Amino acid sequence: MLLTLDLVGIFVFAISGGLVAVRNQLDIVGVVVLAMATGLGGGVIRDVVIGAVPPPAVADWRYLLVPVVGGLVTFWLHPAVGRLERVINVFDAFGLGLFCVAGALKAQEFGLGPAPSAALGMVTGVGGGIIRDLLAGRIPVIFRFGELYAIPALAGAAIAATGAELGVAHGVILAPAALVTIGWRLLAVRRGWRAPVSRLEPPADP
Amino acid sequence: MLLTLDLVGIFVFAISGGLVAVRNQLDIVGVVVLAMATGLGGGVIRDVVIGAVPPPAVADWRYLLVPVVGGLVTFWLHPAVGRLERVINVFDAFGLGLFCVAGALKAQEFGLGPAPSAALGMVTGVGGGIIRDLLAGRIPVIFRFGELYAIPALAGAAIAATGAELGVAHGVILAPAALVTIGWRLLAVRRGWRAPVSRLEPPADP
Amino acid sequence: MLLTLDLVGIFVFAISGGLVAVRNQLDIVGVVVLAMATGLGGGVIRDVVIGAVPPPAVADWRYLLVPVVGGLVTFWLHPAVGRLERVINVFDAFGLGLFCVAGALKAQEFGLGPAPSAALGMVTGVGGGIIRDLLAGRIPVIFRFGELYAIPALAGAAIAATGAELGVAHGVILAPAALVTIGWRLLAVRRGWRAPVSRLEPPADP
Numbered sequence: 248m249l250l251t252l253d254l255v256g257i258f259v260f261a262i263s264g265g266l267v268a269v270r271n272q273l274d275i276v277g278v279v280v281l282a283m284a285t286g287l288g289g290g291v292i293r294d295v296v297i298g299a300v301p302p303p304a305v306a307d308w309r310y311l312l313v314p315v316v317g318g319l320v321t322f323w324l325h326p327a328v329g330r331l332e333r334v335i336n337v338f339d340a341f342g343l344g345l346f347c348v349a350g351a352l353k354a355q356e357f358g359l360g361p362a363p364s365a366a367l368g369m370v371t372g373v374g375g376g377i378i379r380d381l382l383a384g385r386i387p388v389i390f391r392f393g394e395l396y397a398i399p400a401l402a403g404a405a406i407a408a409t410g411a412e413l414g415v416a417h418g419v420i421l422a423p424a425a426l427v428t429i430g431w432r433l434l435a436v437r438r439g440w441r442a443p444v445s446r447l448e449p450p451a452d453p
Numbered sequence: 454m455l456l457t458l459d460l461v462g463i464f465v466f467a468i469s470g471g472l473v474a475v476r477n478q479l480d481i482v483g484v485v486v487l488a489m490a491t492g493l494g495g496g497v498i499r500d501v502v503i504g505a506v507p508p509p510a511v512a513d514w515r516y517l518l519v520p521v522v523g524g525l526v527t528f529w530l531h532p533a534v535g536r537l538e539r540v541i542n543v544f545d546a547f548g549l550g551l552f553c554v555a556g557a558l559k560a561q562e563f564g565l566g567p568a569p570s571a572a573l574g575m576v577t578g579v580g581g582g583i584i585r586d587l588l589a590g591r592i593p594v595i596f597r598f599g600e601l602y603a604i605p606a607l608a609g610a611a612i613a614a615t616g617a618e619l620g621v622a623h624g625v626i627l628a629p630a631a632l633v634t635i636g637w638r639l640l641a642v643r644r645g646w647r648a649p650v651s652r653l654e655p656p657a658d659p
Numbered sequence: 660m661l662l663t664l665d666l667v668g669i670f671v672f673a674i675s676g677g678l679v680a681v682r683n684q685l686d687i688v689g690v691v692v693l694a695m696a697t698g699l700g701g702g703v704i705r706d707v708v709i710g711a712v713p714p715p716a717v718a719d720w721r722y723l724l725v726p727v728v729g730g731l732v733t734f735w736l737h738p739a740v741g742r743l744e745r746v747i748n749v750f751d752a753f754g755l756g757l758f759c760v761a762g763a764l765k766a767q768e769f770g771l772g773p774a775p776s777a778a779l780g781m782v783t784g785v786g787g788g789i790i791r792d793l794l795a796g797r798i799p800v801i802f803r804f805g806e807l808y809a810i811p812a813l814a815g816a817a818i819a820a821t822g823a824e825l826g827v828a829h830g831v832i833l834a835p836a837a838l839v840t841i842g843w844r845l846l847a848v849r850r851g852w853r854a855p856v857s858r859l860e861p862p863a864d865p
Contacts, residue, residue, distance in 0.1 A: 268802075276809045276854050277802045291708065296497065298506035300710035301771060308774040359507060362514040377588075382789075382799065387588065390474075390483045397482045442482045502703065504712035565713060568720045583794075593794065596680075596689045603688045648688050 248418055249349055252425075253290065253303070254313050256345030261286035261317030263338040264379045268318075269325045270335075271383050282318030283311075284382060286342075289374030293350050293367055297357045336436050339376060339388070343396075344429035347372035347404040348421050352411055361405075361412040368404030372428070373397060393442050395435035403428030454624055455555055459496065459509070460519050462551030467492035467523030469544040470585045474524075475531045476541075477589050488524030489517075490588060492548075495580030499556050499573055503563045542642050545582060545594070549602075550635035553578035553610040554627045558617055567611075567618040574610030578634070579603060601641035601648050609634030660830050661761055665702065665715070666725050668757030673698035673729025675750040676791045680730075681737045682747075683795050694730030695723075696794060698754075701786030705762050705779055709769045748848050751788060751800070755808075756841035759784035759816040760833045764823055773817075773824040780816030784840070785809060807847035807854050815840030 264285025268278040287304040294302030304310045350371025354364040373389050373396070380387040389396045403424045410420035434440065470491025474484040493510040500508030510516045556577025560570040579595050579602070586593040595602050609630045616626035640646065676697025680690040699716040706714030716722045762783025766776040785801050785808070792799040801808045815836045822832030846852065 271802075272804065273802055274804050274806075274854050276806075277804070280801055280809055295501055295707055296507055296511050301708055301769070301775075305708050305779055306771050306775050308772065311774060311778050357507070359512050360514065362517060363507075363512050366517050367511055381587065381793065382802065384798070386590070389486055390477075390479055390588065392478065392480050392483070394480075394482075397486055442480050501707055502713055502717050563713070565718050566720065568723060569713075569718050572723050573717055587793065592796070595692055596683075596685055596794065598684065598686050598689070600686075600688075603692055648686050 248421070249352060250303075252345055252349045252421060254309065256342050256349060257286040257290070257304075257310065257313050258317045259338045260289075260342030260346070260375045261314035262321050263335050263342060263376070264314075265318045265321030266325065266335045266338070267379055267383050267385070269321060275319075275322050278322045279315055279318035281379060281382060282321065283314040285375045285379040286314035286317060287375070288378035289346050289350070289371040289376075292374045293353065293371040296367065296370075297354055297359070299353070299357065333436075337433065340429050340432040340436070342375065343372045343400055343432060344403055344425040344427075346375065347400045347428050348407040348425045351404040351407040351424075352417050352421065355408055355411045361408045364408035364411070365401065365405040368407060369397065369401045372400045372404065395432065395440050395442050398442060399428045399431035399435065402431065454627070455558060458551055458555045458627060460515065462548050462555060463492040463496070463510075463516065463519050464523045465544045466495075466548035466552070466581045467520035468527050469541050469548060469582070470520075471524045471527030472531065472541045472544070473585055473589050473591070475527060481525075481528050484528045485521055485524035487585060487588060488527065489520040491581045491585040492520035492523060493581070494584035495552050495556070495577040495582075498580045499559065499577040502573065502576075503560055503565070505559070505563065539642075543639065546635050546638040546642070548581065549578045549606055549638060550609055550631040550633075552581065553606045553634050554613040554631045557610040557613040557630075558623050558627065561614055561617045567614040570614035570617070571607065571611040574613060575603065575607045578606045578610065599647035601638065601646050604648060605634045605637035605641065608637065660833070661764060662715075664757055664761045664833060666721065668754050668761060669698040669702070669716075669722065669725050670729045671750045672701075672754035672758070672787045673726035674733050675747050675754060675788070676726075677730045677733030678737065678747045678750070679791055679795050679797070681733060687731075687734050690734045691727055691730035693791060693794060694733065695726040697787045697791040698726035698729060699787070700790035701758050701762065701783040701788075704786045705765065705783040708779065708782075709766055709771070711765070711769065745848075749845065752841050752844040752848070754787065755784045755812055755844060756815055756837040756839075758787065759812045759840050760819040760837045763816040763819040763836075764829050764833065767820055767823045773820040776820035776823070777813065777817040780819060781809065781813045784812045784816065805853035807844065807852050810854060811840045811843035811847065814843065 261282035265278050265282040268281040290304050291302050347368045351364045351368025354367040377387045406427055407420055407424040467488035471484050471488040474487040496510050497508050553574045557570045557574025560573040583593045612633055613626055613630040673694035677690050677694040680693040703714050703716050759780045763776045763780025766779040789799045818839055819832055819836035
C-alpha cells in the first residue's frame with residue numbers, strides 16, 4: 248500500500264519537476280535529472296532522517312525507473328501542454344498530498360510520536376519541491392507570499408499521523424488525509440485563497 | 454546540559470532565520486518555516502552524519518516547538534526591531550557559538566577524534582545559516598569577502614573538542630568555548646575586523 | 660585502493676571548487692570552505708544514504724586535510740592559471756570519473772544491486788559539483804543546455820557496477836571505468852559534443 252502510494256507520488260512529483268525543467272529550457276538530461284531529484288528528494292530526506300537506509304529510492308530499481316519515465320514522458324509530451332504553470336501546480340498538489348501522508352505513516356511506523364510524524368510528513372511532502380526550485384533557481388513555492396502550501400501539507404500529515412496513532416488502518420486513513428491536502432491546495436490555487444498574512448509592514452532596513 | 458544548550462541555540466538561530474524571512478517580506482508561514490530550517494538544519498546534518506537517527510530535532514516535540522515559537526515571536530515583534538541586519542548578526546553569533554560547541558561535544562561523545570569533532574562542530578554551527586541563506590536567496594554569510602565567520606566558529610569548536618578530549622567536563626568547557634566564538638564574531642562585526650585576504654588579485658577570466 | 664581513489668578524487672574536486680571560489684573573488688576562508696564542500700559533498704551524501712556513518716569524510720582526518728590543502732594550493736597558485744574555466748573543467752572531469760567509480764563500487768560493497776549502485780555512483784560524482792555551484796550561485800553544470808555531464812558520469816558508474824557484479828576485481832575495473840567518464844567528458848568539452856537535445860521547442864508560458 249505504502250509502496251504504491253510512494254510510487255504514484257514519485258511519478259507526479261517527477262512530472263512537476265520535469266515541467267519546471269522544460270519551462271527553464273533544460274535539455275533531456277536536465278529534465279530527467281530534475282524529475283528524479285523532485286520525485287525522490289523528499290523521500291530520501293525522510294528515510295535518511297529516520298534511519299531507514301539505504302532508502303528504497305536508492306536501493307530499489309522501481310524507485311529509480313518511475314521518475315526516469317516521468318521525466319521522459321514530460322519531455323516528449325509537453326508540447327501538448329498549454330499552460331505549464333497551472334499544470335505544474337496540479338501535479339505538485341497530488342505529489343504533495345501523497346508524500347505528506349506516506350511520510351507521516353512511515354515515520355509513525357518507525358516509532359515516532361504523532362507530532363514528529365506529522366512534521367516529518369510535511370518535510371517529505373515539501374522537500375522534493377524545495378530541491379526542485381533551488382536547483383531551477385526559482386523561489387521555493389513554500390516561501391511565496393501568502394501561498395497556501397505548507398499549511399495544507401501539515402494538515403494532511405497531521406490527520407494521517409493522528410489516525411495511525413489512534414489505530415486506524417493505513418488503508419483507511421490515507422485517502423481522506425491525502426484528499427484534504429490535495430483539495431485544499433488545489434482550491435487555494437484556483438480560488439486565490441491566501442495564507443494568513445500580517446497586517447504589520449516589515450520595517451525598512453536602514 | 455547539551456539539551457539546554459541545543460534548545461537555546463535553536464531558539465536564537467530560529468530568530469535569525471525569522472528576521473531574514475521578515476526582511477524578505479515572507480508571510481507568517483514562510484517566517485516559521487525559515488525559522489525551523491535555520492534552527493534545526495545544522496543539528497540535523499550533524500546527527501545524520503554521526504548516525505544519531507532519528508535526530509532529536511525530528512523525534513522530540515520540544516525541538517519542534519522551540520523554533521516555531523521563535524519564528525512566531527519574530528513575526529509578531531519585529532516592528533519593535535529597528536535595524537534588522539545588526540540584530541540578525543547578534544542572534545546569529547549566539548547561535549553560531551552555541552551550536553559549534555554543542556556539535557563538537559556531541560561528535561566527541563559519538564567517538565570521533567578531536568579534529569573531526571571540531572570540523573563537525575563548525576559544520577553544525579554554520580549549517581543552519583547556510584540553509585537559511587540559500588533558501589532566502591542571499592549569499593551565505595560564510596562566503597562574504599573578508600567576513601570573519603568560519604574562523605571564530607572553528608576556534609570555539611576546536612576548544613570544545615580539545616577540552617573534551619583532555620577530559621574536561623562538558624559543563625566546564627562549553628561556556629569559554631562558546632564565548633570565544635560569540636565574542637570574536639561580535640567584535641569582528643562591530644569593529645570591522647576582516648578575515649585574512651590575499652594580496653593577489655584573481656586573474657580575469659578571458 | 661578505494662581510499663587512494665577517494666583521496667585523489669577529493670583533491671581534484673577540491674581544486675575545482677577552489678577555482679570557482681577564486682573566480683567569484685571569495686577570500687581565503689571561502690576558497691577553503693568551497694573546496695571542502697566540493698571535495699567531500701558527494702561522498703558524504705553517498706555514505707549517509709547507504710548507512711556508512713560516520714562517513715570517513717568526517718571521521719578520518721586525512722579526508723579533512725586533503726581538501727584543505729587543495730583549497731590552499733588553489734588560492735596561492737591560481738595567478739599562474741591563465742584560463743580558469745577550462746582548468747575547472749579538467750579538474751572537474753577527473754573528480755567526476757574517480758567519484759562515479761568509487762561511489763558505484765562502495766555502494767556495491769554495501770549490498771546494492773548493479774542499477775542502484777550505478778545510480779548512486781553517478782550521484783556521488785555529480786553531488787559535489789552541484790553543491791559547489793549552488794553555493795557559488797552558478798547554474799549547476801549538470802543542468803546546462805546540451806552539456807554532456809550526467810551521461811558520461813552514468814556510463815562510468817554503470818561499467819564499474821556491472822564489472823563488480825560480474826566479479827571483476829575492483830583494481831581491474833576502476834581504471835577503464837573512470838577513463839570512460841573522464842575521456843568522454845573531456846572530449847565533449849574540447850570538441851563541443853552536445854547531449855541529445857529535443858527538436859521540439861518548449862511552449863511559451865502564457
